[in-house]
Amino acid sequence: MNFISIDDVSSEQMQRIFDIADRIKAGKMEVSIGQDAIMVLLFEKPSTRTRVSFEAAMAKLGGKSIYLDSMTTQLSRGESLSDTAKVLSGYANYLVARMNRHADIVEMASSSTIPVINALTDLEHPCQSLSDLYTVRDAKKALKGIRLAFVGDIAANTANSLMLAGVKLGVDIVLIGPKEYQPNPVYFTKAREYGSVEVFDDPKEGLSDVDVIYTDTFVSMGQEKEAQDRKKLFEPYQVNAEMLKYANDDAIVMHCLPAHRGEEISAEVLDGPRSVVWDQAKNKMLIEEAILLYLSENETG
Numbered sequence: 001m002n003f004i005s006i007d008d009v010s011s012e013q014m015q016r017i018f019d020i021a022d023r024i025k026a027g028k029m030e031v032s033i034g035q036d037a038i039m040v041l042l043f044e045k046p047s048t049r050t051r052v053s054f055e056a057a058m059a060k061l062g063g064k065s066i067y068l069d070s071m072t073t074q075l076s077r078g079e080s081l082s083d084t085a086k087v088l089s090g091y092a093n094y095l096v097a098r099m100n101r102h103a104d105i106v107e108m109a110s111s112s113t114i115p116v117i118n119a120l121t122d123l124e125h126p127c128q129s130l131s132d133l134y135t136v137r138d139a140k141k142a143l144k145g146i147r148l149a150f151v152g153d154i155a156a157n158t159a160n161s162l163m164l165a166g167v168k169l170g171v172d173i174v175l176i177g178p179k180e181y182q183p184n185p186v187y188f189t190k191a192r193e194y195g196s197v198e199v200f201d202d203p204k205e206g207l208s209d210v211d212v213i214y215t216d217t218f219v220s221m222g223q224e225k226e227a228q229d230r231k232k233l234f235e236p237y238q239v240n241a242e243m244l245k246y247a248n249d250d251a252i253v254m255h256c257l258p259a260h261r262g263e264e265i266s267a268e269v270l271d272g273p274r275s276v277v278w279d280q281a282k283n284k285m286l287i288e289e290a291i292l293l294y295l296s297e298n299e300t301g
């Protein structure tokens, strides 16, 4: 089994991963994946959290990690993704990849004989969504019926995965952003088959009765050339104290990080009492540990 798109992960599988995470957290589970387990991380883009949390998760499970910056591999000299995936499958048990193009991770998975895990592509950030929803469940003691608003770049990879994972677990999704950037039609259509997804361009209207306010950078990795236009267009969607007033009084604030204080979120809100971003970041390691254990269960039957 791979972990490439939330589209391939059922609500039962997500619940199972949450159960594993709960048991790890409670110290009720023997956490070992075998000392021979090797995870290769192949990254085409920078990362702080995802890289370190995956490496730390693997270390806690007793295995080893090998980090590869794609630019220092033969990929940079034209070796094919398919040949690379075949060769890495002979050395390792898991391949965690952060790729520019989603199609590239799909191509690698088709030539790989080991589980391939998506550590972010232009279209998705599935491990992030799972740890985000685990964090919501922790903070709100529920997922079903929770109203989560994604504010800002509602066409981003994080929005795609979060909306689809959210509705599968019974979360009502609200997408709030400028008319010029509509949600990705594929993820939006799929998500609406599972549950409620509403789109607003007016934050005041969209944030009514919201329990969770989520934001991400206005300029994702690879969009640097559009930075100026994006920052201007998204400016009215900064998550700040004024915006919090439109949501429920106990609404929490989330951000996948890295954050840009003064752009998509104010420093006051990011560092304020409603923000759960540090728990959110910490939970990445726990959920990734659970994902690795889940995949190893599946591999060994």
Ligand code: CP
Residues within 6 Å of the ligand: 046, 047, 048, 049, 050, 051, 120, 128, 256, 257, 258
């Ligand atoms: N949230 C997240 O994926 O952060 P990194 O880019 O630092 O991995």
Ligand code: NVA
Residues within 6 Å of the ligand: 120, 156, 157, 158, 216, 217, 219, 220, 221, 256, 257, 258
């Ligand atoms: N949307 C952001 C997420 C970073 C974790 C990006 O792709 O850069």
